[in-house]
Amino acid sequence: MDQTSIDKPTCHVLKLKYEIIKLNQKITQLEKEVKSIQENCRHVFYETDVTRSCIKCHYVESTYY
Incomplete structure (x- = not known):
């Protein structure tokens, strides 16, 4: 039974x-x-009831305790 080479798929996977x-x-x-x-x-x-978000850098803090 002949087998086809799998070198190309292996190389592609590595890439x-x-x-x-x-x-x-x-x-x-x-x-x-x-x-x-x-x-x-x-x-x-x-600020919302549960978070506060910086409108300049999008930093978010939870204010829900």
Whole structure:
């Protein structure tokens, strides 16, 4: 029984996994940027009964205790 080569799909899977790793690293970098912006923001909050959100940097705090 002849078997077809599976080298190409394996190579493609490895490329996809590498791309996933790169994208996860980019997500981590972007999350750090957002955190830095929010930590240095002079917040202007919009408040509801359960949260308050900064209208400038979108930082959200729960006020529900």
